[in-house]
Amino acid sequence: MQNRTLYAGILLLCVVHIIGQQSNVVIAGGPMGGEPLVNIGLDGAARQDIALRLNKLLADEYVLYVKTQKYHWNVTGPFFGPLHKLFNDQYDMLLEFIDEVAERVRALGFKASGTMVEFIELTSLSEDMGVNPEANVMIKNLLDDHETVIRELRDYIDYTHDRKDLGTENFLAELIVKHQKMAWMLRAHLVG
Numbered sequence: 001m002q003n004r005t006l007y008a009g010i011l012l013l014c015v016v017h018i019i020g021q022q023s024n025v026v027i028a029g030g031p032m033g034g035e036p037l038v039n040i041g042l043d044g045a046a047r048q049d050i051a052l053r054l055n056k057l058l059a060d061e062y063v064l065y066v067k068t069q070k071y072h073w074n075v076t077g078p079f080f081g082p083l084h085k086l087f088n089d090q091y092d093m094l095l096e097f098i099d100e101v102a103e104r105v106r107a108l109g110f111k112a113s114g115t116m117v118e119f120i121e122l123t124s125l126s127e128d129m130g131v132n133p134e135a136n137v138m139i140k141n142l143l144d145d146h147e148t149v150i151r152e153l154r155d156y157i158d159y160t161h162d163r164k165d166l167g168t169e170n171f172l173a174e175l176i177v178k179h180q181k182m183a184w185m186l187r188a189h190l191v192g
């Protein structure tokens with residue numbers, strides 16, 4: 001009788017061990033080398049496509065952040081004070097967006113880009129290398145970039161909606177409102 005209890009105990013330990021091993025296999029098979037699988041009701045291909053778009057958005061936000069900061073440093077003219085401050089406020093906001101977009105990529109189970117080389121490769125925006133335009137042109141350039149991001153966001157929102165990724169869709173819908181407000185602030189400085 002004692003032996004039976006012992007065998008039953010050993011059998012139970014074996015079953016627990018096998019189940020544990022199986023769950024480890026699942027965890028080890030995550031998309032990013034060793035991370036647990038993401039099981040949030042979205043298939044892997046959809047999440048990957050959305051993560052790629054988010055990494056492109058991250059690159060745009062980063063390039064726009066750097067450009068806005070450059071203009072904050074180098075703006076000149078009679079409106080130096082308010083423009084220096086406006087650009088400061090806007091790059092502070094962009095820095096927050098950068099972190100939020102990168103963390104959204106992670107929430108979908110993928111790695112966020114994090115090098116300037118990747119950002120330059122992925123972005124739809126262009127840098128303003130070697131020039132420091134007049135204040136009005138700076139405002140216009142930033143406005144163009146925000147409008148580019150806004151148009152892209154519209155596509156990404158449609159894309160996530162079609163794939164039922166409500167979380168990313170809501171996140172991007174909030175982000176587009178913020179970019180639209182920033183674009184308005186810039187546009188309001190331009191005449192005609």
Ligand SMILES: [Fe+2]
Pocket residue numbers: 072088
């Ligand atoms: Fe500053």
